[in-house]
Amino acid sequence: MEDVKLNKLKTLVVAIASAFFVFGGMAVFSQSAHADTPRYDMIDVSNHNGAMSADEFRFMRDNYGVKAVTTKISEGTTFSDWTAAGNIKAAIDAGIYVNGYHFLSSTTIDGAIVEADYAVQQARADGLPVGAVLAVDVENSYQMNMGRAMQPVVQAFINEVQRAGGYRSTTYTMGSHLEVSVDGDPSWIASYPYTPTSEQSWYSTEHAWQWTSKATFASSLGVFDVSQLYDDFFTAGQDASNNVTPPAENNNQTDTVQLDGVYVVDSWKTYGSGWYARNNDISIPVADYNNDIPVQSVTLTDRYGNALGNQVAQGNNGIMEYFTLNDNYKVLSRVGNAIQIEMNGESVWLKMAYTK
Numbered sequence: 001m002e003d004v005k006l007n008k009l010k011t012l013v014v015a016i017a018s019a020f021f022v023f024g025g026m027a028v029f030s031q032s033a034h035a036d037t038p039r040y041d042m043i044d045v046s047n048h049n050g051a052m053s054a055d056e057f058r059f060m061r062d063n064y065g066v067k068a069v070t071t072k073i074s075e076g077t078t079f080s081d082w083t084a085a086g087n088i089k090a091a092i093d094a095g096i097y098v099n100g101y102h103f104l105s106s107t108t109i110d111g112a113i114v115e116a117d118y119a120v121q122q123a124r125a126d127g128l129p130v131g132a133v134l135a136v137d138v139e140n141s142y143q144m145n146m147g148r149a150m151q152p153v154v155q156a157f158i159n160e161v162q163r164a165g166g167y168r169s170t171t172y173t174m175g176s177h178l179e180v181s182v183d184g185d186p187s188w189i190a191s192y193p194y195t196p197t198s199e200q201s202w203y204s205t206e207h208a209w210q211w212t213s214k215a216t217f218a219s220s221l222g223v224f225d226v227s228q229l230y231d232d233f234f235t236a237g238q239d240a241s242n243n244v245t246p247p248a249e250n251n252n253q254t255d256t257v258q259l260d261g262v263y264v265v266d267s268w269k270t271y272g273s274g275w276y277a278r279n280n281d282i283s284i285p286v287a288d289y290n291n292d293i294p295v296q297s298v299t300l301t302d303r304y305g306n307a308l309g310n311q312v313a314q315g316n317n318g319i320m321e322y323f324t325l326n327d328n329y330k331v332l333s334r335v336g337n338a339i340q341i342e343m344n345g346e347s348v349w350l351k352m353a354y355t356k
Helices: 054-064 084-093 109-126 147-165 175-180
Strands: 042-045 068-075 097-103 134-137 171-174 188-190 208-215 224-229 256-264 267-271 274-278 299-301 322-335 338-343 346-351
Touching: 042 208, 054 084, 068 084, 068 109, 084 097, 084 109, 097 109, 109 134, 109 147, 134 147, 147 175, 171 175, 175 188, 208 346
Parallel strands: 042 068, 068 097, 097 134, 134 171, 171 188, 188 208
Antiparallel strands: 042 224, 208 224, 256 322, 267 274, 299 322, 322 338, 338 346
């Protein structure tokens, strides 16, 4: 949900075409947990983290000071996250306050209301308690390009989840696009320092600052989004100020996979200053930023897999482009038929069937 620490010397130069979407803040630095970091007050999870257990949440609570969990509930008007109900129950069983979020697709007030009603319906079915937070996730490029014009849309969603479901709400978005959140309403902001430290209190006038998407926990596979809280909005009055020093992490993972196919660039994506390739075949539906491949990992080829002499992408201009992925990639987690691997220091989720 989130600047890239390069692990290759090769950089693919991208020709910026008019069809490219430029929006802020989703590329990530590789970050490992250490004692001198911002607080681990809240984690957010989705199907990309797999089904979480109460024991995992208890470990995070007792060893890292996690006080709240925010789980993805829904997206648009047709997608409901299959892990939500189990994550909500597990968090409650672990004694951690639980919230939800909805990934907004709409750019109109009417559309936002329809999505809010759908989110409320799914949240109720998943067992999200009345009075919990049901945040609205605004990070599509076309929404960010609207700037302040998105505020009435966001407000409509917030108002409707309160009216229809009794849920509190706020905006999750990037630090580079604060203008999409409602003026005067504290929000939940994602912005990742290259080196996070305990002295940093970015966006301290907001409800929460998501400071990494690369946190690891000894109890769980993969990487997690972590936020520092500045008030009790996400904890329903529980104190969010007490910190627990995270234990040292064991990074001795040796499980690796390869991807030996030739893939079509179905679209290019940009997050902040980072460029990413998306292939719909190997992505996990509904494809989003979690499936996008850092450009530093991509080798442009012809349709037969022969590397092109000119590694300059054409952009989203209708020209068919192909690429290969030529490294051994560290496995972060395996969940069902999905696999989470590390590419260029970032987490990428793909279909396991395409790896070997």
